[in-house]
Amino acid sequence: SDVKKIAVISGDGIGPEVVAEAEKVLKRTEELFGYTFETSHALFGGIAIDQKGTPLPEETLEVCQNADAVLLGAVGGPQWDNNPKELRPETGLLGIRKALGLFSNLRPAVVFDCLKDASTLKPEVLEGTDLMVVRELTGGIYFGDKLRRQGEHGEEAVDTCVYNVTEVERIVRQAFEIAQKRKKRLASVDKANVLETSRLWREVVNRVAPDYPDVEVEHVLVDNCAMQLLRRPASFDVIVTENMFGDILSDEAAMLTGSIGMLSSASLGEGSFGLYEPVHGSAPDIAGQGAANPIATILSVALMFRMTFGYEDAADAIEKAVAKVLDEGHRTSDIAVDKSQAISTSAMGDLIVKNM
Amino acid sequence: SDVKKIAVISGDGIGPEVVAEAEKVLKRTEELFGYTFETSHALFGGIAIDQKGTPLPEETLEVCQNADAVLLGAVGGPQWDNNPKELRPETGLLGIRKALGLFSNLRPAVVFDCLKDASTLKPEVLEGTDLMVVRELTGGIYFGDKLRRQGEHGEEAVDTCVYNVTEVERIVRQAFEIAQKRKKRLASVDKANVLETSRLWREVVNRVAPDYPDVEVEHVLVDNCAMQLLRRPASFDVIVTENMFGDILSDEAAMLTGSIGMLSSASLGEGSFGLYEPVHGSAPDIAGQGAANPIATILSVALMFRMTFGYEDAADAIEKAVAKVLDEGHRTSDIAVDKSQAISTSAMGDLIVKNM
Ligand SMILES: CC(C)[C@H](C(=O)O)[C@@H](O)C(=O)O
Ligand SMILES: CC(C)[C@H](C(=O)O)[C@@H](O)C(=O)O
Numbered sequence: 279s280d281v282k283k284i285a286v287i288s289g290d291g292i293g294p295e296v297v298a299e300a301e302k303v304l305k306r307t308e309e310l311f312g313y314t315f316e317t318s319h320a321l322f323g324g325i326a327i328d329q330k331g332t333p334l335p336e337e338t339l340e341v342c343q344n345a346d347a348v349l350l351g352a353v354g355g356p357q358w359d360n361n362p363k364e365l366r367p368e369t370g371l372l373g374i375r376k377a378l379g380l381f382s383n384l385r386p387a388v389v390f391d392c393l394k395d396a397s398t399l400k401p402e403v404l405e406g407t408d409l410m411v412v413r414e415l416t417g418g419i420y421f422g423d424k425l426r427r428q429g430e431h432g433e434e435a436v437d438t439c440v441y442n443v444t445e446v447e448r449i450v451r452q453a454f455e456i457a458q459k460r461k462k463r464l465a466s467v468d469k470a471n472v473l474e475t476s477r478l479w480r481e482v483v484n485r486v487a488p489d490y491p492d493v494e495v496e497h498v499l500v501d502n503c504a505m506q507l508l509r510r511p512a513s514f515d516v517i518v519t520e521n522m523f524g525d526i527l528s529d530e531a532a533m534l535t536g537s538i539g540m541l542s543s544a545s546l547g548e549g550s551f552g553l554y555e556p557v558h559g560s561a562p563d564i565a566g567q568g569a570a571n572p573i574a575t576i577l578s579v580a581l582m583f584r585m586t587f588g589y590e591d592a593a594d595a596i597e598k599a600v601a602k603v604l605d606e607g608h609r610t611s612d613i614a615v616d617k618s619q620a621i622s623t624s625a626m627g628d629l630i631v632k633n634m
Numbered sequence: 635s636d637v638k639k640i641a642v643i644s645g646d647g648i649g650p651e652v653v654a655e656a657e658k659v660l661k662r663t664e665e666l667f668g669y670t671f672e673t674s675h676a677l678f679g680g681i682a683i684d685q686k687g688t689p690l691p692e693e694t695l696e697v698c699q700n701a702d703a704v705l706l707g708a709v710g711g712p713q714w715d716n717n718p719k720e721l722r723p724e725t726g727l728l729g730i731r732k733a734l735g736l737f738s739n740l741r742p743a744v745v746f747d748c749l750k751d752a753s754t755l756k757p758e759v760l761e762g763t764d765l766m767v768v769r770e771l772t773g774g775i776y777f778g779d780k781l782r783r784q785g786e787h788g789e790e791a792v793d794t795c796v797y798n799v800t801e802v803e804r805i806v807r808q809a810f811e812i813a814q815k816r817k818k819r820l821a822s823v824d825k826a827n828v829l830e831t832s833r834l835w836r837e838v839v840n841r842v843a844p845d846y847p848d849v850e851v852e853h854v855l856v857d858n859c860a861m862q863l864l865r866r867p868a869s870f871d872v873i874v875t876e877n878m879f880g881d882i883l884s885d886e887a888a889m890l891t892g893s894i895g896m897l898s899s900a901s902l903g904e905g906s907f908g909l910y911e912p913v914h915g916s917a918p919d920i921a922g923q924g925a926a927n928p929i930a931t932i933l934s935v936a937l938m939f940r941m942t943f944g945y946e947d948a949a950d951a952i953e954k955a956v957a958k959v960l961d962e963g964h965r966t967s968d969i970a971v972d973k974s975q976a977i978s979t980s981a982m983g984d985l986i987v988k989n990m
Pocket of ligand 2: 727728
């Protein structure tokens, strides 16, 4: 059938507020474009720990597995930070990525014109910055064996970073394909002068590169990449890297745009299934006040339409509506210069819906 | 005796040029302050590969082990980049750190007034930035077991990250002590929501913190730290972290100051022994042209005087001379606004010597 099933996970903090606005957008899309969505809500993260005793309940996983895509608000908060590992929201996040086979995390870092002053970088440095970090999401040191043991010099801890050729090749090929649809430049980031996993990574990149002759590849060491992102952000197009480096570099890249409250992300597996979420966190300090900015979550819906459903028309409509509302000067308080003029989460959502 | 033995390693690229200027400073210090230095030159890095077939010849290690401190220029260059591992300059660098027990790398990131416009950050964000990254240098994923093997999904590579309590405690205590002499703030950076080594790290920090009640400690996740360095660099004082994270964050921190060509670093072990080197690399593109900036290397000598020899007077004299020469408007081409007015490497060295 043409009914698209969306698992909706509101999560913690401002999650429920921003997701509610995204759901208005889903509803308006049905009216405007004749698409049909079936949404199922599921508990995840801190709220699931409180209500079900685990961050990733079995039924939540089932809801996701039965869906075509997942929309996630945000998870986490200080009240769960000192919990044992199995009772922490992050453990749910790692669990859902692995269980759903979401091996690729796409984090576009773009500069919104109206927010370019919010960046701590000089505007002339930022000019033209539009990059995408493609982060491997289900391998590396995140998922390798971990242990504690007594060693010669007291207690010791071990983390293991493992990558196989298959894992590297699928994410690298995906990054090449994404680069082909963009500015055709790929920076593969590793630490090949120190790590064996990085040397394997680099070999795979070099082996598959000839299959994408139109893409210009460079290998960048991770420490150098952390510098170059600051020095010449606009010179990057697609950056592909392993899980841990991607965690660090995608946050650095997002922050330098100054637009972190507006950025969406996609986590993809084989096929068209994907999990979509804003880059920002659960912001417990402003939760429940109607002050959160729903734009990143709404743009995550647009990303879902484009990447999972192929609904380019609806994705365009959302993105244009967001641009229009911002052009007209409407701002939630996080992006308002004059905070007294700021509008609420739901007012922002309504305006975007009205302009679709 | 009161003769201080200094192992001098010029290395590759611009290394010999900048080290030559630092040696002028050593000589002038003898004249002005009556100290006596005995320098021994040793081959290391690319030049050692070419002349001795190994990046870290046995005799170089001996020269260093017999010295009170090591002054290093820079190593590496494209001609060795595709060599097998044991014939690469970086392998020498890792080897010398381990062999000399240099478990701590101190990277001060300060903004030179005359260079604040060179930063890509807005001046108002940079204002007051003066931080120090304390990086663990002989443990973690850099030195853990590495291997290749055939796995279920093709060839795989493994890196192991190991830390024991003793290793963590010595670097953490050192960072606390450094913070006590500075602004009394310590940010311990880890990824405790994912890594077992980070959980051990955090436990050690929490256990020793009460011994330094005057220091305010915060735990910062590495991805968040990469963001906060951009957002609020001036709010950091001392950052302590493990080897891999320190590699990335210290380069990010150095770059955001805009003063990377002027920054010095120290690698320390037990006792007063230390290896001192500029943060910048070997810059093969400008090697041999007399265009390199010797200031970072000269300031590394000042750092050596302060940290290894306790020669505060001489360290002050060097730092003041550098400040004066810069105040007078003298610039090498890397930091000159008007490149046609730039002076040479040796002219800069001579001016600093003259002003000591
Ligand atoms: C919460 C944490 C486990 C997670 C990660 O490191 O992957 C987060 O930082 C992210 O980037 O999604
Ligand atoms: C050359 C390389 C092995 C080295 C490191 O990663 O430690 C360098 O980046 C550094 O920071 O000194």
